[in-house]
Amino acid sequence: MTDTLAPGGQPALSPQNAAIIQLTRKDFVSDQEVRWCPGCGDYSILAQTQKVMPDFGYPKENIVFISGIGCSGRLPYYMNTYGFHSIHGRAPAIATGLKAARPDLMVWVITGDGDALSIGGNHLIHSMRRNVDIRVIMFNNRIYGLTKGQASPTSEIGKVTKSTPLGTVDYPISPLTIALAAEASFIARSVDTHTEHLQQTLTRAGFHRGSVFTEVLQNCNIFNDGAHREFTDREVREDRMLALEHGQPMIFGKDRDMGLRLNGYQPEVVKLGDDFRVEDLLVHDEQDPLIAFMLSRLYWPDFPVPVGVIRDIRRPTHDELVTNQIEEAIAARGEGNLQALLNGNDTWTVK
Amino acid sequence: MTTTNEREIPMEELERVTIRFAGDSGDGMQVAGTQFTRTSAVFGNDVSTLPDFPAEIRAPAGSLPGVSGFQISFSSTDIHTPGDEPDVLVAMNPAALKVNLNELPAGAALIVNEDAFTATNLAKAGYASNPLKDGSLHNWNVFPIPISTLNTRALEGLEMTSKQMDLTKNFFALGVMFWLYERSMEPTLQWIGDKFKKRPIFADANKRALRAGYAFGETTEIFHSRYMVPRAPQRPGTYRNLTGNEGAALGFVAASVKANRPLFYGSYPITPASDILHELASYKTFGVKTFQAEDEIAAIGSAIGASYGGAMGMTGTSGPGIALKSEAMGLAVMVELPLVIIDVQRAGPSTGMPTKNEQADLLQVLYGRNSDSPVAVVAPATPGETFWYAFEAWRLALKYMTPVVFLSDAFLATGAEPWPIPSVDDLPDISVPNRTEKAGFRPYDRDPQTLARPWAVPGTPGLEHRIGGLEKADLTGNVSYDPENHHRMQELRQAKIAGIANDIPELEVAGPAEGDLLILGWGSTYGSIRSAVERLQARGHSVAHAHLRYLNPFPRNTGDVVKAYKRVMIPEINLGQLSMLIRARYLVDAQGYNKVRGKPFRISEIEAEAERLIAELRGASR
Ligand SMILES: Cc1ncc(C[n+]2csc(CCOP(=O)(O)OP(=O)(O)O)c2C)c(N)n1
Ligand code: SF4
Ligand SMILES: [Mg+2]
Numbered sequence: 017m018t019d020t021l022a023p024g025g026q027p028a029l030s031p032q033n034a035a036i037i038q039l040t041r042k043d044f045v046s047d048q049e050v051r052w053c054p055g056c057g058d059y060s061i062l063a064q065t066q067k068v069m070p071d072f073g074y075p076k077e078n079i080v081f082i083s084g085i086g087c088s089g090r091l092p093y094y095m096n097t098y099g100f101h102s103i104h105g106r107a108p109a110i111a112t113g114l115k116a117a118r119p120d121l122m123v124w125v126i127t128g129d130g131d132a133l134s135i136g137g138n139h140l141i142h143s144m145r146r147n148v149d150i151r152v153i154m155f156n157n158r159i160y161g162l163t164k165g166q167a168s169p170t171s172e173i174g175k176v177t178k179s180t181p182l183g184t185v186d187y188p189i190s191p192l193t194i195a196l197a198a199e200a201s202f203i204a205r206s207v208d209t210h211t212e213h214l215q216q217t218l219t220r221a222g223f224h225r226g227s228v229f230t231e232v233l234q235n236c237n238i239f240n241d242g243a244h245r246e247f248t249d250r251e252v253r254e255d256r257m258l259a260l261e262h263g264q265p266m267i268f269g270k271d272r273d274m275g276l277r278l279n280g281y282q283p284e285v286v287k288l289g290d291d292f293r294v295e296d297l298l299v300h301d302e303q304d305p306l307i308a309f310m311l312s313r314l315y316w317p318d319f320p321v322p323v324g325v326i327r328d329i330r331r332p333t334h335d336e337l338v339t340n341q342i343e344e345a346i347a348a349r350g351e352g353n354l355q356a357l358l359n360g361n362d363t364w365t366v367k
Numbered sequence: 368m369t370t371t372n373e374r375e376i377p378m379e380e381l382e383r384v385t386i387r388f389a390g391d392s393g394d395g396m397q398v399a400g401t402q403f404t405r406t407s408a409v410f411g412n413d414v415s416t417l418p419d420f421p422a423e424i425r426a427p428a429g430s431l432p433g434v435s436g437f438q439i440s441f442s443s444t445d446i447h448t449p450g451d452e453p454d455v456l457v458a459m460n461p462a463a464l465k466v467n468l469n470e471l472p473a474g475a476a477l478i479v480n481e482d483a484f485t486a487t488n489l490a491k492a493g494y495a496s497n498p499l500k501d502g503s504l505h506n507w508n509v510f511p512i513p514i515s516t517l518n519t520r521a522l523e524g525l526e527m528t529s530k531q532m533d534l535t536k537n538f539f540a541l542g543v544m545f546w547l548y549e550r551s552m553e554p555t556l557q558w559i560g561d562k563f564k565k566r567p568i569f570a571d572a573n574k575r576a577l578r579a580g581y582a583f584g585e586t587t588e589i590f591h592s593r594y595m596v597p598r599a600p601q602r603p604g605t606y607r608n609l610t611g612n613e614g615a616a617l618g619f620v621a622a623s624v625k626a627n628r629p630l631f632y633g634s635y636p637i638t639p640a641s642d643i644l645h646e647l648a649s650y651k652t653f654g655v656k657t658f659q660a661e662d663e664i665a666a667i668g669s670a671i672g673a674s675y676g677g678a679m680g681m682t683g684t685s686g687p688g689i690a691l692k693s694e695a696m697g698l699a700v701m702v703e704l705p706l707v708i709i710d711v712q713r714a715g716p717s718t719g720m721p722t723k724n725e726q727a728d729l730l731q732v733l734y735g736r737n738s739d740s741p742v743a744v745v746a747p748a749t750p751g752e753t754f755w756y757a758f759e760a761w762r763l764a765l766k767y768m769t770p771v772v773f774l775s776d777a778f779l780a781t782g783a784e785p786w787p788i789p790s791v792d793d794l795p796d797i798s799v800p801n802r803t804e805k806a807g808f809r810p811y812d813r814d815p816q817t818l819a820r821p822w823a824v825p826g827t828p829g830l831e832h833r834i835g836g837l838e839k840a841d842l843t844g845n846v847s848y849d850p851e852n853h854h855r856m857q858e859l860r861q862a863k864i865a866g867i868a869n870d871i872p873e874l875e876v877a878g879p880a881e882g883d884l885l886i887l888g889w890g891s892t893y894g895s896i897r898s899a900v901e902r903l904q905a906r907g908h909s910v911a912h913a914h915l916r917y918l919n920p921f922p923r924n925t926g927d928v929v930k931a932y933k934r935v936m937i938p939e940i941n942l943g944q945l946s947m948l949i950r951a952r953y954l955v956d957a958q959g960y961n962k963v964r965g966k967p968f969r970i971s972e973i974e975a976e977a978e979r980l981i982a983e984l985r986g987a988s989r
Binding site: 046048075076077078079080082085092093096097098099100101102103106109110111112113114115116117118120121138139141142338341342345346349350351352354355357358359360362363364365366367 | 405408409411601602603604605606607608617620621624629631633650651652653654656658660661662664665666668669670671672673675676677678680694695698702788789790791824825826827828829830831832833834835836837845846
């Protein structure tokens with residue numbers, strides 16, 4: 017759901033505003049030289065991010081990018097907005113304080129699979145359960161890129177890396193399931209190279225008010241090349257990925273002839289035709305937590321990989337709740353009087 | 368109070384009395400102690416208090432770990448400590464007697480609730496026989512009173528269970544003490560009325576208990592004297608009672624008002640710092656935003672985020688939490704944002720003794736981070752001073768764009784003293800501007816005097832820029848790996864903190880400006896040291912006291928002060944941290960005097976050590 021009216025007179029996220037403010041992609045490009053490895057998926061994510069920024073109608077001085085540490089963490093340097101490249105895993109905590117202090121800002125958090133789910137797991141979870149109004153974009157390359165190629169919490173079991181020469185013995189985590197368990201109010205997935213889909217997804221993420229968790233499947237061509245190619249490559253993507261659309265039946269495939277239905281309570285891939293028709297398929301509902309949970313569990317090769325917006329609900333955000341408490345206290349008792357506070361309620365006077 | 372059968376009881380005048388109330392955690396000893404304190408303060412004594420909470424929240428009733436104590440010293444002269452040893456111990460059960468007896472000097476008075484000395488309670492406290500009967504207390508002046516029985520009798524007819532009645536016996540004991548020390552019951556009666564406004568029956572019961580205790584004092588034959596501690600000469604003004612944690616919270620809010628910026632407090636609960644969170648959470652009408660974070664790292668992270676946004680971001684914890692915050696403290700040093708970090712120290716290492724006192728985090732807050740990572744450190748010396756140094760911490764943080772550590776401890780946090788309430792109009796304006804000017808803006812340009820960088824907050828058009836934990840190029844703030852630049856930046860960060868020495872008062876000395884012995888302290892040892900020094904001076908010794916409130920940087924005359932005496936003694940509740948710094952920095956042969964027992968120093972032990980050093984000096988010069 018999209019809000020165009022915002023509390024506290026802050027700039028509304030609206031196309032009207034965008035028309036008035038009239039920024040272009042170029043306004044969001046900083047003067048810093050981009051320093052990712054040639055061919056890295058991060059380039060595309062940066063480009064799509066810069067591309068969609070003008071649409072939100074925020075003046076760029078009201079936009080802040082906060083990152084942790086990792087290759088992904090460099091992104092704020094390349095955005096000509098306010099930016100804060102912080103420490104490993106802590107960006108959601110810093111963003112929580114910033115947003116609580118400054119509800120008028122649009123805050124994005126850029127993080128990696130290690131940054132978000134390993135060292136920063138606690139902060140990620142708690143920012144989502146508090147519905148902090150920040151847009152967490154997690155670059156998932158299923159590897160530690162910056163530290164030159166160790167296994168990450170999303171690396172597949174058995175993965176051979178420098179730190180796991182005989183294959184990792186740690187099972188991977190499911191980022192979307194975590195986000196759901198932590199009650200993020202917006203959960204989505206996209207792919208670095210699917211530029212249009214990524215733009216759409218980032219746009220939806222930007223317009224959401226509340227905690228956004230967006231996983232972007234990203235290729236690290238140096239340490240985990242082809243991390244997602246089995247289902248993201250041009251030739252196979254339509255057959256192996258399920259692009260979600262709210263209110264629409266879950267159809268996929270080059271020929272739009274495959275679908276997902278429920279068999280009992282189990283999802284099942286079916287071929288449309290004599291046995292199954294469109295009416296038999298599951299219809300996506302961004303507000304249904306059970307559908308969201310099911311989708312978060314589907315992955316190639318057993319299922320097509322769901323991409324798009326999995327969940328989008330509206331509930332009061334952390335900064336709204338914090339601000340409301342203060343406003344209500346002041347409405348009830350008036351603004352604080354410092355002298356009265358210092359005096360307390362039990363004084364005596366020496367003459 | 369006049370009664371028909373009033374006895375003539377002599378009234379003795381005393382300069383100072385120290386009372387310890389002790390009982391089971393459920394016996395209301397903190398309330399009794401606090402009420403006695405208020406009454407004495409309102410009367411005009413100088414007072415100093417020390418609560419002693421049990422480590423367990425709900426230890427089994429009657430057990431040794433369940434004993435809770437509250438010591439108050441009240442005096443007709445200026446005092447600095449809650450007293451070394453009590454003159455009177457009020458023990459509500461055998462466990463309270465057992466835990467406290469070893470600190471009760473021979474001849475002191477011992478008022479006990481003899482009803483509680485049952486076989487079960489004696490066994491719980493580990494007494495093989497009843498000390499009230501076996502003669503083992505012959506060294507003390509014992510007054511056994513059947514408090515429970517008398518109290519229940521006084522409450523007869525009230526519709527309460529006997530258990531509820533028993534809960535009021537602390538007021539009976541307090542009543543007895545009020546009679547014995549000729550205190551008015553009025554302030555407490557009023558307090559009870561307010562506190563139990565909604566439950567009149569409890570108000571009635573507690574008032575009856577208090578009056579019954581007082582009346583018992585009047586009618587009993589066991590006391591042969593009453594005592595009077597006259598008013599202390601206090602400076603004119605309006606006073607309140609203040610604990611260190613309250614004082615800190617008030618100081619921070621005052622700073623926010625005087626800096627005209629909202630306060631943001633991110634914290635994760637930990638003894639003995641939690642009360643600051645509780646206090647600040649109740650100041651919503653001042654626009655204070657509090658955030659109970661998921662851990663200490665998030666707490667400081669959120670505070671850094673708030674400061675980045677132009678608020679006054681602050682975080683608070685105790686030593687274990689500082690350990691978790693240290694990486695983020697380094698980030699705050701690097702991004703040069705104002706931030707106040709509260710460390711209410713407790714006994715460690717690790718979880719240590721959470722409710723007990725220590726001042727052993729000094730080196731941790733100064734050096735417990737990777738690389739050279741300088742922060743300013745202030746440390747109040749008394750509960751009342753916490754207000755002023757909380758305010759000062761923010762003045763420095765804002766003016767120098769730096770993290771500042773506010774170093775308190777468990778003793779300051781929970782101890783209380785009468786506090787002359789300042790007038791808000793007398794507090795200085797500590798506001799600093801945000802950078803808004805676009806022309807010539809460079810994120811790491813510095814004010815030539817303070818070396819502070821500009822505070823350019825998100826939302827300011829034209830000043831979009833990036834900061835972070837990677838090394839900054841001087842002036843531009845861009846990422847830089849240049850070797851010379853790194854060296855320059857390390858020196859600049861150091862110089863900025865060092866420069867604060869020109870902006871803080873010189874170290875004051877109480878006593879001769881040069882002489883035999885300087886006792887140098889910091890933090891909550893102030894009271895014990897000052898009292899010891901006064902006694903030593905009264906005996907004609909050439910002894911002075913200096914107390915550091917600034918631990919980084921040190922006041923600019925610190926070197927001169929420590930070099931002006933033949934001996935320097937540094938008492939600390941750690942194994943020698945300030946003494947190491949002073950020795951290293953000023954090349955003086957300072958002697959540490961170190962005791963880590965979770966308790967404040969006794970005045971007498973500092974005195975004894977000082978005399979030993981002076982005697983040694985005499986011996987050496989002979
Ligand atoms: C406290 C701390 N521990 C370890 C590191 C080293 N480190 C930097 S980035 C990183 C992992 C990054 O992985 P990921 O989040 O997946 O980011 P990517 O580089 O893949 O984008 C590690 C371990 C650090 N900077 N700080
Ligand atoms: S190491 Fe991998 S993730 Fe990092 S910049 Fe290079 S390609 Fe990209
Ligand atoms: Mg990664």
